[in-house]
Amino acid sequence: MLRISKITDYGTLVLVHLARCDDGRLCPASDVSAGTHIALPTVQKVLKILTRGGLVESARGAGGGYRLVRAPEQISAAEILDTLEGPVALTECSHTDSHCKLEPNCQVGGAWQKISQAIRAAMNDITLADLRTPPNEFPLRYTILHASGHATRQSK
Amino acid sequence: MLRISKITDYGTLVLVHLARCDDGRLCPASDVSAGTHIALPTVQKVLKILTRGGLVESARGAGGGYRLVRAPEQISAAEILDTLEGPVALTECSHTDSHCKLEPNCQVGGAWQKISQAIRAAMNDITLADLRTPPNEFPLRYTILHASGHATRQSK
């Protein structure tokens, strides 16, 4: 189904919340939980991952909490994906270390990698700020240039 | 990790093999297994899915086998993905029927859907014929037009 894990889904909501509370103040996990209606333990887990991934910074102790490490406009969807579920790799063969035993006979591995890169490129251009905006008119157009040189435009 | 299932990976190899043997002749599962070095039971499973999905047609009995239902140029990666792992839906909320309880408070659901569509559009323009070609120079360029109208081009 080519789906993302719930952790990533939650993570996005959490990041959006932090972007909202973003007057530079620290926001404790309990706040995030209340604001997103996600159970506190889950929020804590997500925030830990985001902190380790370097997307948010934390302060411990009383008065502590979390805060975006950068402006929402400078956090890409690709980074979020990478942090929350590791680098995009559609097939196992795409991994540099994992060696598929079919590789000698395989003709498609390279193509999947290209598709991965296309997806990655798509997410590179979408920032947390884009996600934060109300999802009404979200201008997104997609173009692939074929070898022939003619471009097909898809939008819907 | 945003990965596809192994079934889909196998399915692609199987389709490529069928595209190779494509002199219109029927190709039994045992042949596909030998050609792809994938275990026979797995190949059988994959071919059953592809047949039900309408990507290949089958003939039973002695002399039977499988055959692409269309030319490789007219089978898109999106179709393959849809058939083998169901429609692309990054988040559960993207599903029309599944109703996320966070929906009233959620600000990002729409954006994920847009990203899904971008991915879908990417795979719409890639055909089985593209996958079949040796993965050397696979011309793919990706462009998103922002609201501002300026286009960023990504290629690597």
Add this chain to the structure above:
DNA sequence: CCTAAATAGGACAATTTTAGTCCAATATGC
């Protein structure tokens, strides 16, 4: 007919992944 070659359909257990919660340790402010 009879047999061998094939697909159709689904059941099945084993493995792996995911989800969500909880606990003990540590750090901070008052």
Add this chain to the structure above:
DNA sequence: GCATATTGGACTAAAATTGTCCTATTTAGG
């Protein structure tokens, strides 16, 4: 000291995936 918070990891239950196998059905050919 004490309440507030993060840190790190352990842990279990549930869900998804994987790969194989079994039985029924269909077809070609002698």
